[in-house]
Amino acid sequence: MALEEQCSAPPRWRSISLTHVEFPEDDLTGQVLAYISLLPIAVLVGFVTLIVFKRELHTISFFGGLILNEGVNWLLKHILREPRPCAGAHSTLHTEYGMPSSHSQLIWFFVVYFFLFLYLRMHQTNNARCVDLLWRHILSIILLGIALSVSYSRVYLLYHTWSQVFYGGVAGCIIGIIWFFFTQEVLTPLFPKIAAWPISEYFLVRDTSLIPNILWFEYTVTRSEARNRQRKLGTKLQ
Numbered sequence: 187m188a189l190e191e192q193c194s195a196p197p198r199w200r201s202i203s204l205t206h207v208e209f210p211e212d213d214l215t216g217q218v219l220a221y222i223s224l225l226p227i228a229v230l231v232g233f234v235t236l237i238v239f240k241r242e243l244h245t246i247s248f249f250g251g252l253i254l255n256e257g258v259n260w261l262l263k264h265i266l267r268e269p270r271p272c273a274g275a276h277s278t279l280h281t282e283y284g285m286p287s288s289h290s291q292l293i294w295f296f297v298v299y300f301f302l303f304l305y306l307r308m309h310q311t312n313n314a315r316c317v318d319l320l321w322r323h324i325l326s327i328i329l330l331g332i333a334l335s336v337s338y339s340r341v342y343l344l345y346h347t348w349s350q351v352f353y354g355g356v357a358g359c360i361i362g363i364i365w366f367f368f369t370q371e372v373l374t375p376l377f378p379k380i381a382a383w384p385i386s387e388y389f390l391v392r393d394t395s396l397i398p399n400i401l402w403f404e405y406t407v408t409r410s411e412a413r414n415r416q417r418k419l420g421t422k423l424q
Contacts, residue, residue, distance in 0.1 A: 219339035251365035286354035287346040294358030
């Protein structure tokens with residue numbers, strides 16, 4: 187009976203506009219760009235996953251910068267109140283204002299911060315200098331291509347104008363640079379104290395800021411521990 191009443195007077199339904207992207211029908215390019223425009227959401231999901239499994243303070247700080255960047259974007263949109271192009275072109279929008287583009291601002295914050303992290307924070311620790319620089323350059327080119335693709339997708343899909351995307355990118359770059367050096371100069375010296383807090387020890391939060399290349403460190407430590415355990419296992423089986 188209750189189900190029949192619900193069907194006879196159905197409520198008004200709304201979609202979750204955060205991940206709702208529309209593209210022109212029968213437009214393959216638009217469909218590909220619609221998926222590309224969801225990459226900022228993938229970045230946020232990736233950070234949450236890293237924080238849950240790594241629990242590293244620099245990663246948490248990086249994610250905090252992304253959240254701050256989004257807050258600044260929301261504030262700028264509601265101060266400038268510039269409408270999106272082609273009013274009524276999209277049925278579902280997170281907000282009616284388009285200046286600056288939040289997708290552009292988030293992805294450029296991420297890319298610029300990652301550039302600085304790659305070249306200033308991660309120092310070379312082994313002898314493969316050329317190989318180390320090569321993979322950093324390749325990764326940087328890929329990230330740059332992703333940022334440009336996301337920015338272009340917002341214009342192609344008529345969610346933003348070129349100026350909204352451009353100023354979103356500028357804002358993201360500026361905030362990314364500021365947040366990187368704030369993390370390095372202000373927060374990083376505090377990380378050892380934060381990691382020693384009882385609540386940090388309870389949740390296994392760690393500080394790796396003194397390790398110049400965390401990827402190389404984790405690789406060598408894991409490999410060494412695996413070999414030691416393999417030797418012990420072989421001894422027991424004899």
